[in-house]
Amino acid sequence: MNGTSLDDVAEAIDLRLREGEILEETLPSSLIGTGLVDAKLKSPQRCPECRGQLRSKKKDESERVFRTRCTGQYGETHEEIVPFEEWRFFDLQWEPVMQRVVTAIDRDLDHIEPQSLPSSVHGVTEDGLRVSVIGGRNPKREATSVYIYALREDQPTLLLVPDSEVDSYLEMQSLFTTGSLVYTLPLSMLGGDSEYLEDPVEAMEQIQALEEDIAQDLAKDSHKVVGRIHSNPRYMLTELNHMRLLRANKELPQSSGTRLEEVGHAALSTLTPTYPDAGGEDDRGDELPDLVFKITDIAPDPDDKYATVGGVVDAKSGDDADFGSEETDGKHTKYLSRARRNLSVEHISHVFIVNEIDGKKDIEFFDKMDEFYNPNENLVIWYVDALAMLLEMALTANIRNELQLIGGDFQKVFYPFFVTDAFKQTSVSGITREVGQQVEDGLGKVQKEYNEEYGERPRLHVITTDVVEERIRNFKDSRGEVEEDLAEYFREPSLLSEGY
Numbered sequence: 001m002n003g004t005s006l007d008d009v010a011e012a013i014d015l016r017l018r019e020g021e022i023l024e025e026t027l028p029s030s031l032i033g034t035g036l037v038d039a040k041l042k043s044p045q046r047c048p049e050c051r052g053q054l055r056s057k058k059k060d061e062s063e064r065v066f067r068t069r070c071t072g073q074y075g076e077t078h079e080e081i082v083p084f085e086e087w088r089f090f091d092l093q094w095e096p097v098m099q100r101v102v103t104a105i106d107r108d109l110d111h112i113e114p115q116s117l118p119s120s121v122h123g124v125t126e127d128g129l130r131v132s133v134i135g136g137r138n139p140k141r142e143a144t145s146v147y148i149y150a151l152r153e154d155q156p157t158l159l160l161v162p163d164s165e166v167d168s169y170l171e172m173q174s175l176f177t178t179g180s181l182v183y184t185l186p187l188s189m190l191g192g193d194s195e196y197l198e199d200p201v202e203a204m205e206q207i208q209a210l211e212e213d214i215a216q217d218l219a220k221d222s223h224k225v226v227g228r229i230h231s232n233p234r235y236m237l238t239e240l241n242h243m244r245l246l247r248a249n250k251e252l253p254q255s256s257g258t259r260l261e262e263v264g265h266a267a268l269s270t271l272t273p274t275y276p277d278a279g280g281e282d283d284r285g286d287e288l289p290d291l292v293f294k295i296t297d298i299a300p301d302p303d304d305k306y307a308t309v310g311g312v313v314d315a316k317s318g319d320d321a322d323f324g325s326e327e328t329d330g331k332h333t334k335y336l337s338r339a340r341r342n343l344s345v346e347h348i349s350h351v352f353i354v355n356e357i358d359g360k361k362d363i364e365f366f367d368k369m370d371e372f373y374n375p376n377e378n379l380v381i382w383y384v385d386a387l388a389m390l391l392e393m394a395l396t397a398n399i400r401n402e403l404q405l406i407g408g409d410f411q412k413v414f415y416p417f418f419v420t421d422a423f424k425q426t427s428v429s430g431i432t433r434e435v436g437q438q439v440e441d442g443l444g445k446v447q448k449e450y451n452e453e454y455g456e457r458p459r460l461h462v463i464t465t466d467v468v469e470e471r472i473r474n475f476k477d478s479r480g481e482v483e484e485d486l487a488e489y490f491r492e493p494s495l496l497s498e499g500y
Contacts, residue, residue, distance in 0.1 A: 017135025310343035321354035323365035405483035
């Protein structure tokens with residue numbers, strides 16, 4: 001059964017929810033005999049020729065046919081012979097079907113929710129992920145039910161939808177602002193590249209687990225509020241989490257990067273000041289980056305260790321960032337020269353926002369750019385889902401406050417990502433992204449080579465969800481200086497302090 005094509009499973013699911021039953025001629029042949037489908041034979045209720053009322057019908061097991069007799073529309077009697085194959089229908093065995101689906105994301109099925117057919121089926125994995133498959137005549141109504149359920153129950157959900165108008169499903173999802181709580185995927189991509197299925201679900205669960213861990217430090221009475229706030233993040237989170245899907249599903253034309261530019265601008269401007277209405281595709285003739293930002297005035301800073309940082313940002317909206325075709329001496333050197341002349345900062349970050357990186361192209365691009373960088377400059381590559389993770393922490397008021405009780409300024413959480421000396425002092429500088437195939441007993445050859453080469457380039461910072469998660473966890477466990485200071489307000493005053 002595990003060898004059955006996921007494309008065929010997806011096709012059968014779509015047929016079943018749309019048509020109610022599957023004819024043998026439309027059933028993918030690879031599913032027969034797998035235990036995923038069950039055949040049943042129906043007898044004709046009307047004449048298969050003229051649709052008139054039958055006078056008689058006989059089931060001939062030896063010939064494997066139905067023999068029907070009909071008076072006809074004008075009183076003429078006629079007989080028909082109908083092969084069993086034309087009246088054999090197939091239904092899906094939903095438990096093994098859903099198990100096959102969740103196996104694609106390395107999960108085990110716990111149970112199927114009862115009474116979910118005919119237009120949707122919902123399964124829950126052993127680790128609590130809800131997998132919802134919708135179809136029927138009004139799939140958008142079914143999707144609405146999924147969003148409402150996810151928000152009400154604070155339920156992480158993988159939603160599999162019909163292929164038509166995927167973008168409209170995401171727009172509808174934005175009205176419910178489910179953020180990373182629901183990840184939507186068209187059924188046809190179920191059998192495609194597993195990274196479109198596994199990676200987003202993993203990122204979604206990482207965000208959920210990370211927020212739950214931090215929320216444990218808050219008062220118990222606040223947990224429900226934290227859950228509700230988490231279930232209502234801004235629409236840019238939905239966009240960031242689905243950016244690769246939109247590109248892969250051809251919702252975004254290859255020639256346009258505007259969508260990621262705008263979402264990246266919204267995301268970074270939530271974290272730190274950015275300059276609006278300049279750069280990007282609209283100013284491509286002027287050789288301007290997509291975005292410019294500045295990190296400054298981090299407080300409290302009694303030891304004067306937080307320097308000012310300027311960033312020039314390019315958003316690479318392709319499925320894989322095409323670093324190989326990027327100009328260095330020209331386009332990007334002009335970005336840096338402008339920053340040196342016009343930004344009054346102590347450090348400059350050359351930043352890319354990407355969906356994915358092909359092979360070791362980040363190493364190759366850094367090596368081409370390195371001769372143009374000054375000692376106070378670096379290359380910082382942000383994965384879209386890593387930016388979404390950081391943004392989720394920033395937008396959730398209770399979580400942001402919990403982190404600010406430690407350092408005061410939320411910018412202290414992500415400041416090291418842009419400053420090489422600070423980055424080297426954290427525990428995340430040695431975390432690398434996954435490159436190439438791994439072997440059963442450890443890292444593959446390509447991964448080992450990449451790890452070594454990455455370690456030799458301290459001014460190359462690649463920010464993945466693993467990096468963001470580790471940074472936040474370590475920051476959370478730091479001494480809460482601001483919290484201790486604020487706590488003084490609630491301490492009983494001593495006799496000496498009375499009146500002051």
